[in-house]
Amino acid sequence: MTIAILLLCGAALLVFGAELLVRGASRIAVAAGISPLVIGLTVVAFGTSAPELAVSLGATFAGEPDIAVGNIVGSNIFNVLFILGVSALIVPLAVQQQVVRFELPIMLAVSVALLLAALDGTLGRAEGALLFGGLIAYLLYLARQGGVAGVPPESGASPPADHVTAGASGGRKVATDPAKGGVRSPRGLRALLGSTLLALFGLVLLVAGSRFFVNGAVALATLLGVSQTVIGLTIIAAGTSLPELATSVLAGIRGERDIAVGNVVGSNIFNILGILGLCGLLAPEAVRVDVTMLRFDIPVMVAVAVITLPILFTGYRITRLEGMLFLGYYAAYTIFLILQSTQHDSLEAFSGIMLLFVLPLTAIGLIVSVMVARRAPD
Secondary structure, eight states, X not given: OHHHHHHHHHHHHHHHHHHHHHHHHHHHHHHHTOOHHHHIIIIIHHHHTHHHXXXXXXXXXXXOHHHHHHHHHHHHHHIIIIIHHHHHHHSOEEOOHHIIIIIHHHHHHHHHHHHHXXXXXXXXXXXXXXXXXXXXXXXXXXXXXHOBTTBOGGGOOOOOTTOEEOSTTTTOOEEOOGGGTTOOTTHHHHHHHHHHHHHHHHHHHHHHHHHHHHHHHHHHHHHTTOOHHHIIIIIIHHHHTHHHHHHHHHHHHTTOHHHHHHHHHHHHHXXXXXXXXXXXXXXXXXXXXXXXXXXXXXXXXXXXXXXXXXXXXXXXXXXXXHHHHHHHHHHHHHHHHHHHHHTOTTHHHHHHHHHHHHHHHHHHHHHHHHHHHHHSOO
16 A cells, blocks of 8 residues: 555656646746757756766765666666657657757767776776766857757847747746846746746656655565566666656657757766766765676667667657657566576577677667768758
8 A cells, every 4th residue: 555655646746746847947948048958958857867866876875886877877778768769659759950960979979988987897086077077068068059049049140139939838928138148137037937946846846756656666576576686777777767757758748849858868968977977076986887787788878879860860750660669679678687687597598689689770770870961961
């Protein structure tokens, strides 16, 4: 009974919190004249990564490096395969060219950077500083790309001084003034403050809902006799990504598809650069990276980042069929983790199938991405 209450309360808080966060973030974009994509890549993405930050930092100081690193790697795999898969299955996701040309390659680059940084089996202060420095550079890049919503900063164009915009805020018009950063005082500032408080309240509900849901899921898994290893690699990683799941699905349903996709991509970038960067910087000693994770899970994370490129390059959208494909990949990955933790007799055969399938797919994805990118008009 207690488990059911935890699961139900967690799910309710996740849905309600996601609704408030998406609505608040959308209104921030309108009130401040910031692109919804930039809001999704920063405010929403970093906010929904709060559970990963809390779990990984706590595990680092508790001397549990496997949980700290495994939580991030597992969350990044879950974010792309499961969250984008489910979101696309509900509502096909159109993706801006900026995400395909810049953010996705950045997500792939930071995934490879983590693999290279962990080759010696540890993440020390030097690696942590490099990763966190990468986050600062990425934020500066986003600040340069931000500008007024719908007007690239490089274009030099600006809307009329009395520009009034509406849309994601549910039809409510907000006066803006580009000369003042997109907000006209005091009405615009009040709207911006109210939207920020709404988004923060939604974020608090998301974190609380995630905690309830994870506790309930862990209790249920323990009751069913599932090993602690499987719980850590699947339930904790997926559980800390529940805010991203709820937010992306709700954003897709509400038509805020820039936020839906930007939330996932931004969260993955922040998870590696920000969270693991901080873990490396603040840990009393170098964070150890498990050999199995280095040989399998992190390469899978890199492969997952790679396979998004050809799908998005070939139409700037994720279709329902591609969403089903993503979910199939995640199911295969989860099955492997279960077989590995239980040392099942079929583990070796399944591992061979995974290697024969994933590696050629990754190579084909790279080739297709390069070919399509070279043929695409500038």
